[in-house]
Amino acid sequence: MQFTPKRKKSGGDIYTEKTACPIMIDLPHKEESRHCIECFRCVNPQAKGGLYMRLRHPGEEIEKIRSHNPGLAEIWFFFLGTGIALGGFLWLVLPQFQIWRQQIGAWMVNKEWWWVLESGPSWLMVVEPERREVFYWLDFMMIVGFMLGFMVLLASILFATTYASSYLSKKLSSTSESISIRFKELGYQYAPVAMVSLIIGLGAKLFDLLKEIGLSSNMVSNTKVFLFAIGMIWSLWLAHKILQTQGVNLSRRWLAMLPGAVGSLAVGYSWWVAIF
Ligand code: SF4
Structure with a gap:
């Protein structure tokens, strides 16, 4: 739903103190x-x-994002949020993470940096000996470093694919907008994939509830796959609509949609490894 003026004035959002709105719209x-x-x-x-x-x-505002003030901060949130949610899962399952942990830990011990094998404050990391869960500084640095590294990697992939879509959009359309304006609009195609990533990544308790009401682990996994498939199809649909407003002809639009599909597939593949 949306709150819309009965008598709309053009020119986009402006803010004033002379209004009933607490947000000063x-x-x-x-x-x-x-x-x-x-x-x-x-x-x-x-x-x-x-x-x-x-x-x-749903998604109407993004389909017409050109008239709804697209913002780079939101696009970076999609790119970075997806990466950090995935990084939080992947370190748990990737054998490579354990190999790196061993290697870096051995190197630090060789340097006699014994403090890396001590646990830090409990407000910063898990220190629960009664549950046999105690993180060392080594774990803390490895997990945070891995999550941030994966966030940067995935954000770079999504940045590159969005830039490629924007470049193709410019080449294939007859309108004059710059690549950077097209980039700012096309970055929104990842909104569904990013939001599903955050739900799957940060909503573990939500899916635990499904198990409590009687769904098997398989069914919960299938629910996640289903959610992700919807997110991917929705992202493709948004790319199609945004490219339409950018003046890319229907017969050649698929070409500019391809990089976006590659970006969504990269996120999908990472989730597959992480939880399915
Ligand atoms: S008063 Fe402002 S914040 Fe409240 S519903 Fe209206 S536009 Fe939204």
Whole structure:
């Protein structure tokens, strides 16, 4: 749903203190939904002005992101959030992580840095001897380093694929927008894949609940696969719609969609390794 002005003024969102909105949105100019906290204060069905609530299909704002003030900070959140969520799973399952841990640990011990085999403060890392879970400084540095490294790697892949899509979009369309404007819009194609990644990655307890209501482990895994498949198809759909607004002809649009599909597949492959 979305709160939309009954009498809209053009020009995009602006902010003012002379408004009923606690976020200081100038109501007749409201176009974006990202800052609205949906408090209903601006909604009065009897009034001629103000806002009304309308239903919209999911993703509508991203399909028309050009008129909804795309922002680089949001794109970086998609790129980095996906990577850090995946990194948090992959260190648990990749044998290579254990090999690196052994090698780096041995190298540090050879240097007589004994402190790496001591545990740190419990507000920083897991120190629960009664549960036989005690992390050392070595674990802390390895896990944080691995997660950050994977975040940078995946963000680089998504950056490269988005840039390739933007470059192709510029080459294949007759409109004049620069590659950087196209990049800012096409980065949003990863919103569904990124959000599903965060749900799967950070919502472990949510899926535990499914087991408690009687679903088998297989069914829970299939639910995750299903969610991810929807995310990927939705990402492709968004790329198709965004490229349409960028003036890329339907017959050649698939070419500019290819790098985006590669990026989604890279995320999908990493999840496959991590949890399926
Ligand atoms: S619902 Fe609340 S936050 Fe959103 S535009 Fe209206 S007054 Fe502002």
